[in-house]
Amino acid sequence: MELSKAFVKAKNPCADGFRWFLRHRPQGEDYQPLLDALVADGRVDDACWLLAQFGPTSAVLQLDELSCESIVFAGAIEVRGGIDAGARVRAGRGIRAGGDIRVGRELVAGETIAAGGVVEATTLEAGGDLLAGAAVIEGALRAGGQLRIARDLVCRRDLDVGAQASVGGVLVVEGEVRVARSLRVRGTLRTGGGVRAGDGVLVDGAIDCGSHLDAGWGIKAGGPITARGAIRAGESLCADGEIVAGAGYGVYAGLCVQREDWAGSARVVATERPAELLSGCWVGPAVLA
Template structure:
């Protein structure tokens, strides 16, 4: 794809950005070259606008390592080592790193993100496809994953967390905003948050679930330790905790919301050390044996 002034004008760019383009970019320049020139001039937001207008490409950039102020690439970036970016790393397709990925402002990929070590963003992280890391993830703002999220260690998110498919976290999941998971959520350690947690399918947690506002799953919910929320607890099927289950004051606990009442003894079991106060539906079965 080659750019001309007339071609760009048809996209109705801002006046300031268009003037800069006219003065500094020659007609007929390639798509990626135009992005590179904008980033090199410190006009990262203009480069992001251009990428948003013309979309991803099939280009692939292979590097041994990456250290830069910012990078806006229309295709896929594959780095054998680590990635260190002071500002934004934004790729139109996938981002693969044999080491860690660190960015000071944002990490954005239109498709998958794969890292061999820790992923850290001082801003947001947006992954249009699957996100997988052999270590953990830490994000200062929001984290969006359009596909599956898999992290071997902790996931710490200071904003909202949204996952389009399933999420697996090997250790703890700490989220200061809301958590929305399209399918199942499995966490090896504890889940702690300040917002609500909703999963379209089941939730399995090895440790405790605590600090959340509301907790809701389309299937069952199971925690190896306690389940404590500040609001309501809603499970489409069974509900199980190794310790106690406690909702917020004035809120109820509901199991079997997605099954018929005659099937509650099989599909809406509630397992806890003692009968939960505020149990509105489901059948308490006693302490959890497993």
């Protein structure tokens, strides 16, 4: 696809960026070579703007390894080894690497981001799934599809997932956790903000939530459940330990269940009855299945 002067101008570019285009590519340029030229000249913001305006292509960049300061590619990036970038990696479609993906600032893909090893970035945004061995994100993380991390996931700000989320180790999020479907954690779950799952929350270890803990279905933990705010489950609420809400807040089970069905579908299980229990059927301590 060739981008002419008139074509680019119709997108209302910034004055500085359009002047660069007129000076360096007055006769127009093919899409990807123009992105490459902008990045090479240090105009990565302009390259990202151009990609946002004209969208992804079907092109595929296949490499053994990728090491650079920044790259903006309109298609998919497929690397057999690892990716190491000082600043930004952005693709109009997916990004896949057989090894680690380490990016100094932004890692952005219009579709899935998949790594055989660790993913490290300041911020991460995937329009599709995020699949990795482990991940450390210093800022916010957003995946429009599923999130599947084989080991630990550490996120220093908010975590947003558009489908279900599964973490094979510990999940530590310093901000909010918002998961559209179910949240599954095989280690412990610790957050600085609230947790909201559209379906259920299942954690093999303890849950330590910095604000409200909400699930559309049930919440089940292999350790105690502690929140600084309210604890609200649409169905049952089970812990192998205490269930403790924040000062002045309540514990609620069965919010999506009729009261006559509480005994079977809004059970509250813990080592002792929560002092703040306001709804649900208290059944006492039990061995978690």
